[in-house]
Amino acid sequence: MFSDQFYNEKLVVQVIEIGVRIGVENAVHFGDEDEVGDGVQVSRENVKEAIEKVMGEGEGKNERRERARKYADMGKKAIEEGGSSYINMLKLIKDIMHFKSN
Numbered sequence: 001m002f003s004d005q006f007y008n009e010k011l012v013v014q015v016i017e018i019g020v021r022i023g024v025e026n027a028v029h030f031g032d033e034d035e036v037g038d039g040v041q042v043s044r045e046n047v048k049e050a051i052e053k054v055m056g057e058g059e060g061k062n063e064r065r066e067r068a069r070k071y072a073d074m075g076k077k078a079i080e081e082g083g084s085s086y087i088n089m090l091k092l093i094k095d096i097m098h099f100k101s102n
Contacts, residue, residue, distance in 0.1 A: 018068040
């Protein structure tokens, strides 16, 4: 709905290639929602087509799903004990505890 969604779409569709474009062409800036008219930026047809591409037999479906599985596995490993997110969270907690004790 807002400007950052274009960046999110670009990341998911073009960079990590696990999503499909839904068809939004113009950003709606925070506070300007009422000025857009009916407020609809994406048609039902756009949403239907995107869902069919992802859930149905759309082009690239299997490749997208395999990439999504790969990223899910990477995320699970990152939060496991010894994983990068686990270690970073421990470091953050230690820093907070150190800061609080001073």
